[in-house]
Amino acid sequence: MRQVCMCRKSFSRINVFAFLISGIFVVTGCTNPAFKQVGASILSSTGYVSSTAAEGLLGAGSNLVESQRALTAEQEYYLGRAVSANLLATYQPVLTSSTMQYVNKVGMAIASVSDLPETFGGYHFALVESDQINAFAAPGGFIYVSTGFVRRLPDEDCLAAVLAHEVAHVNLKHGVSAISNAKLLSSLGEFTKHGVSIAGSKVSTPAELASLTSALTESVSGVTDKLLRSGFDRSQEYQADLYAARLLERAGYDPHALVRVLTILRDSQADDADGWYATHPAPKKRISELEGDFDFAASQGPHAERTARFKQAVK
Amino acid sequence: MKMFLATVVFLLSAHSLYAEEVWLQVKESLVRTEPRFYARGLAPVKYGDRLQALSRDSGWIKVELGKTQGYLPESSISPKRIVLSNLRAVSVEADAADVVLAGKGFGKEIEEQYRQSVSGLRFDLVNSVERSSKVTPKEVAQFVSKGGLK
Numbered sequence: 001m002r003q004v005c006m007c008r009k010s011f012s013r014i015n016v017f018a019f020l021i022s023g024i025f026v027v028t029g030c031t032n033p034a035f036k037q038v039g040a041s042i043l044s045s046t047g048y049v050s051s052t053a054a055e056g057l058l059g060a061g062s063n064l065v066e067s068q069r070a071l072t073a074e075q076e077y078y079l080g081r082a083v084s085a086n087l088l089a090t091y092q093p094v095l096t097s098s099t100m101q102y103v104n105k106v107g108m109a110i111a112s113v114s115d116l117p118e119t120f121g122g123y124h125f126a127l128v129e130s131d132q133i134n135a136f137a138a139p140g141g142f143i144y145v146s147t148g149f150v151r152r153l154p155d156e157d158c159l160a161a162v163l164a165h166e167v168a169h170v171n172l173k174h175g176v177s178a179i180s181n182a183k184l185l186s187s188l189g190e191f192t193k194h195g196v197s198i199a200g201s202k203v204s205t206p207a208e209l210a211s212l213t214s215a216l217t218e219s220v221s222g223v224t225d226k227l228l229r230s231g232f233d234r235s236q237e238y239q240a241d242l243y244a245a246r247l248l249e250r251a252g253y254d255p256h257a258l259v260r261v262l263t264i265l266r267d268s269q270a271d272d273a274d275g276w277y278a279t280h281p282a283p284k285k286r287i288s289e290l291e292g293d294f295d296f297a298a299s300q301g302p303h304a305e306r307t308a309r310f311k312q313a314v315k
Numbered sequence: 316m317k318m319f320l321a322t323v324v325f326l327l328s329a330h331s332l333y334a335e336e337v338w339l340q341v342k343e344s345l346v347r348t349e350p351r352f353y354a355r356g357l358a359p360v361k362y363g364d365r366l367q368a369l370s371r372d373s374g375w376i377k378v379e380l381g382k383t384q385g386y387l388p389e390s391s392i393s394p395k396r397i398v399l400s401n402l403r404a405v406s407v408e409a410d411a412a413d414v415v416l417a418g419k420g421f422g423k424e425i426e427e428q429y430r431q432s433v434s435g436l437r438f439d440l441v442n443s444v445e446r447s448s449k450v451t452p453k454e455v456a457q458f459v460s461k462g463g464l465k
Contacts, residue, residue: 071421072340072393073341073391073393074340074342074362074421074422075421075422077342078421078422078423078425078426079421081426081438081441082426082429082436084440084441084444085430085436085437085438085440085441086436088437088440088441088444089435089436089437092440093440093443093444095443095444095447097447100447100448101450101454103448104448104449104450105450105454105455105458106458108450108455109455109458109459109462109464112352112353112455113352113465115374115390116388116390117352117388117390117391118341118344118388118390118391119341120340120341120342120362121341121342121445122341122342122448122449123448124444124445124448125448126444126447126448142441142444156462209424209425209428212421212425212428213425213428213429213432215421216421216425216426216428216429217429217432217433219421220429250465251459251464251465252459252462252463252464252465253464303462303463305461305462305463306462306463309462
């Protein structure tokens, strides 16, 4: 009896090992059919899973990874351009050279220390004409802040805090998450299969063009609706606040600036019920979430040089 | 069992070697002297360029491009082979999931179709924003330094 048990134990160890190895193949080789097949063989050799089921399990792992990489950096950039083309139909950008240069330098000081320091077409920060308090982050790194919001900010650190929150949305792919993934993936999947067979050709077939244009239209409308009307999920907003505080700290800005911005938002709520207020959780709740999650060091207070250049550039 | 283990180790090693080949997935970047965004640029790299990954550390990847070794943000590289679709002689034999066809999917061509199908879009302003928002790494580095930032 003891011997049987030992055999079972030993067999069980081999099975655990086989499962682990096949798991490694799911993670590391899921996009390569040869590795997927080896993983399936190892998994089915345990006797617990049929070869069909093993392939199914590995396929599920592959789909999971694939869904997280739904869009390439290039596709995200073109999606961001299309969302921007919608936003800028309502909000006129301030294209004054000195303002653009300044806002982009502050934005890049933040984005460069993020986990996504480069996007396909680069980050683009712009102020847009609106008395409302508002800010948007379109996929691919297109970030817009309303002039009405900037007018209420006292210094560069607070502007950096607003931009850091938006950079966080881009890093965390919150805009892309607004898309109905299943349908989009199905469109892209069909296209990719066909794409390989026509590699070398610049021109897509009419059916591919129609299918992708329809997918783009639907995706743009989903993201634009999130940005202008429904807003991101509360949990995504809290995540973006926490990430923004970390970015401010990494860049050398005062993370307390984010709390100062949220306090300004709380105090301005009575004057402006639309804009950011319609799409974001209550500032009071965001402050309490942030203070609970982020370990704040003592505030550095306003920085003279940064405050002076902020006033010169945007006031 | 030994044979089985040897096969597994061989396959995993083969895969790790295979995985060291990476492709640039952003339009353009710079191979830098150090793993810092504003470090000196050694060589420009373009979308689809193939690089050899040497090591990874805290969001940066050490790469080799010809005789040059330097650093790129890890998020700027892809383990998937990027095939530029305007290279007519390209031959793609790998599985579709291993390959990204540059310009395919959502790209210029689809943007043009979208632009024609929806009225009132302001792609002209998007282009203006892209043009006007360009700042060089050197300008940002000076801005960071003057502002007492890191």
